[in-house]
Amino acid sequence: MWTLWVNAGAKELANMPLVLLQYTAILGIVGLVLIAYRAAPAPAQRTQYVYGAVLGVAGYLLTLLVAEFIQSPSKPYIRNDLLFLACLLGGWRGGGIAFVLLVLARWQFGGSAQMPAATLDLMLFFASGLVAHWVVRNRSVLELRWHHLLLVWLVRVATGLLSVGVIALLGWLPTSLVYQVTALRVFGALPALALLAGLYTLFRLDAQHHVLLQRERDRGQLHPLTGLPNRRAMLDHLQSLFAETPARPHTLVLLESANYVEMLLAQGHSWADSMWREVAAHMNGAALPHTLSTCRPRVFQFTDTALAVVLHGVSSQEVEHKELAQALHHSLHLIWREAGNQPHQPQLRLTVTPLHSPDHTTAAEAMRDASLLLQQRIDLGEPVHFFHRGFAQQAALDSVVLSQVLQWIDTGQPPMAYQPKCHLATLQVKGAEALLRPAPIDGTPISPSHVLAVAARHRLLPALEWSTVVAVVRDAQRCWQESPGLSLSVNISGASLSTPGFAERVQALLHDAHLPPSTLTMELTESSPLPDVASVKTNLRTLHACGIAMSLDDFGSGYSGLSVLAHHPFAEVKIDQHMVAMIDVPRMKSAIQIALDTARHYDARFVAEGVETEAQRDTLAGMGVDTGQGYLFAAALPIQDFLAFVRQSLLPRQSALPLPA
Numbered sequence: 330m331w332t333l334w335v336n337a338g339a340k341e342l343a344n345m346p347l348v349l350l351q352y353t354a355i356l357g358i359v360g361l362v363l364i365a366y367r368a369a370p371a372p373a374q375r376t377q378y379v380y381g382a383v384l385g386v387a388g389y390l391l392t393l394l395v396a397e398f399i400q401s402p403s404k405p406y407i408r409n410d411l412l413f414l415a416c417l418l419g420g421w422r423g424g425g426i427a428f429v430l431l432v433l434a435r436w437q438f439g440g441s442a443q444m445p446a447a448t449l450d451l452m453l454f455f456a457s458g459l460v461a462h463w464v465v466r467n468r469s470v471l472e473l474r475w476h477h478l479l480l481v482w483l484v485r486v487a488t489g490l491l492s493v494g495v496i497a498l499l500g501w502l503p504t505s506l507v508y509q510v511t512a513l514r515v516f517g518a519l520p521a522l523a524l525l526a527g528l529y530t531l532f533r534l535d536a537q538h539h540v541l542l543q544r545e546r547d548r549g550q551l552h553p554l555t556g557l558p559n560r561r562a563m564l565d566h567l568q569s570l571f572a573e574t575p576a577r578p579h580t581l582v583l584l585e586s587a588n589y590v591e592m593l594l595a596q597g598h599s600w601a602d603s604m605w606r607e608v609a610a611h612m613n614g615a616a617l618p619h620t621l622s623t624c625r626p627r628v629f630q631f632t633d634t635a636l637a638v639v640l641h642g643v644s645s646q647e648v649e650h651k652e653l654a655q656a657l658h659h660s661l662h663l664i665w666r667e668a669g670n671q672p673h674q675p676q677l678r679l680t681v682t683p684l685h686s687p688d689h690t691t692a693a694e695a696m697r698d699a700s701l702l703l704q705q706r707i708d709l710g711e712p713v714h715f716f717h718r719g720f721a722q723q724a725a726l727d728s729v730v731l732s733q734v735l736q737w738i739d740t741g742q743p744p745m746a747y748q749p750k751c752h753l754a755t756l757q758v759k760g761a762e763a764l765l766r767p768a769p770i771d772g773t774p775i776s777p778s779h780v781l782a783v784a785a786r787h788r789l790l791p792a793l794e795w796s797t798v799v800a801v802v803r804d805a806q807r808c809w810q811e812s813p814g815l816s817l818s819v820n821i822s823g824a825s826l827s828t829p830g831f832a833e834r835v836q837a838l839l840h841d842a843h844l845p846p847s848t849l850t851m852e853l854t855e856s857s858p859l860p861d862v863a864s865v866k867t868n869l870r871t872l873h874a875c876g877i878a879m880s881l882d883d884f885g886s887g888y889s890g891l892s893v894l895a896h897h898p899f900a901e902v903k904i905d906q907h908m909v910a911m912i913d914v915p916r917m918k919s920a921i922q923i924a925l926d927t928a929r930h931y932d933a934r935f936v937a938e939g940v941e942t943e944a945q946r947d948t949l950a951g952m953g954v955d956t957g958q959g960y961l962f963a964a965a966l967p968i969q970d971f972l973a974f975v976r977q978s979l980l981p982r983q984s985a986l987p988l989p990a
């Protein structure tokens with residue numbers, strides 16, 4: 330008995346180099362398959378066929394090579410292992426292919442002698458390979474542990490022994506050979522463990538590589554500041570929506586915060602990032618209204634300052650009809666109110682547009698149109714705005730605005746209204762700011778910022794502003810006759826101020842209208858840096874020299890900063906309504922105090938815009954601010970109403986404050 334085992338061991342040992350060589354080749358072949366599918370992973374079924382074909386063909390060729398040993402009990406080739414592996418990796422599909430190829434090779438190169446025994450042997454390995462496949466199926470290779478490997482190996486060893494037993498029982502193996510073949514199978518199974526371990530390591534390394542790759546890919550899909558899915562992720566998602574057949578309607582909602590800059594200044598950068606995360610969490614949370622959650626909203630960080638939400642299976646018309654955007658706005662408003670932050674909340678502005686539009690046919694084009702919609706962002710003062718025809722609707726609206734601008738320039742009659750600037754304590758009117766008040770177009774309200782943006786795009790800003798100066802000087806004549814001493818302010822941008830000769834033209838206009846320079850103030854509105862050109866300095870110097878006051882609008886916001894004030898002689902400094910709205914946030918109150926101190930330092934008057942409540946008026950007055958402008962006193966009024974307002978303000982003090990229009 331011992332001699333038998335020793336002989337069998339010695340024989341297997343002699344075959345070992347040949348067997349190991351074949352195992353190494355198998356490792357190489359499997360490695361090649363893995364590498365081939367690294368770049369473009371194939372569906373599971375295809376890889377199963379590939380493993381079956383590759384291992385089956387390898388087995389076929391090996392059978393040809395070792396044809397001379399086929400009839401001997403100890404065969405230095407790994408036919409059974411190949412079939413077992415084909416089943417393990419390729420399931421019944423791969424195993425089936427390998428089985429057919431191996432049976433064919435056995436019959437073709439080994440002849441019909443002992444064919445039934447060989448076929449039965451292969452069948453048993455086929456079955457056990459499927460059992461091993463079943464053990465590891467549905468598990469990622471990274472979840473598999475060494476004991477799973479051992480189990481698979483034991484299945485393989487047991488099959489070898491079972492096969493010998495069954496073949497012997499059927500009388501297809503001479504009794505004299507049973508022990509010898511059994512011993513050979515036991516020894517032959519040992520290197521198979523090394524093969525399994527090698528394969529396990531190979532698959533594990535490959536899986537780790539894929540995990541790293543996926544991690545990298547995921548990272549590339551996240552916005553670096555907020556960690557939310559970014560534009561790339563959005564593009565991928567939109568591409569899948571554009572590929573849908575039949576196409577379904579989907580809607581894009583773009584979310585921005587109208588008071589983003591002020592909130593950022595008051596609360597800091599980390600607030601801004603966490604705000605978008607909060608919005609995204611709300612979209613996926615239980616508090617989202619049911620009507621919205623049925624649209625399966627997907628949130629993406631569209632830009633640093635805007636989110637995009639895709640609402641699925643719903644058209645923008647339905648969104649409007651069912652008031653979904655308003656519901657979203659309201660529910661977001663509530664989360665901040667419940668957090669006790671009122672009134673220092675982000676003022677969200679929602680732009681709703683269909684994902685599919687005749688203007689764009691691909692996901693990338695849809696993204697660009699959404700960007701353009703945001704870029705031409707027009708603050709309509711309303712929280713939700715619909716563009717059912719997408720970007721084209723905006724373009725059509727803009728062309729009507731453009732024709733109006735051209736007409737105003739031609740006639741010198743832009744629609745101006747006047748918002749009083751009042752003494753905070755006495756309510757006495759000190760002057761007024763002229764503001765553009767365009768009529769709505771087809772029911773769509775048009776804001777001054779919209780008009781200015783269109784004019785700027787067509788290089789018409791200086792011409793438009795000149796027409797407003799002409800209109801305001803005309804109204805100033807009426808004002809001068811009724812209430813001498815009032816000064817009307819007109820807004821101008823750096824574009825006008827850098828036009829050579831601008832100051833002289835203003836001076837001549839006032840002269841021709843027989844008005845003193847004190848009747849006109851020029852408010853410098855800055856949304857971009859003041860051009861550092863000689864004409865700006867010359868115009869500012871000339872205006873100052875002839876007594877036309879300059880006012881620095883929205884000081885502390887945007888580009889209207891300290892260095893402009895330090896370099897040029899401004900008689901007035903104004904702070905923006907968003908600063909006043911947050912006056913009870915300590916950091917914002919300090920910012921207002923700093924602005925006030927700065928104005929005093931430069932001998933400039935200080936005007937607070939956007940005074941809406943008595944509390945704000947009291948706080949501002951308590952800080953030493955003496956002039957305010959805002960809905961608490963009056964909105965912008967047509968010139969005759971403004972003059973009536975002035976008359977009323979001169980009546981004894983018991984008269985009530987007029988309500989804002």
Ligand code: C2E
Binds near residue numbers: 748763777940965
């Ligand atoms: P601005 O010069 O800072 O004008 C003040 C803005 O605050 C106006 O917005 C006014 O309607 C608004 N406002 C006044 N009181 C309150 C209040 O109590 N609460 C709130 N929330 N807002 C208040 P509007 O008319 O929409 O103008 C926006 C901007 O458009 C102006 O800001 C100015 O920069 C520009 N603009 C308006 N008209 C003209 C114009 O004729 N020429 C130029 N160049 N710019 C203009």
Ligand code: MG
Binds near residue numbers: 762820852854882
């Ligand atoms: Mg202004």
Ligand code: MG
Binds near residue numbers: 882883903904905938
């Ligand atoms: Mg302002």
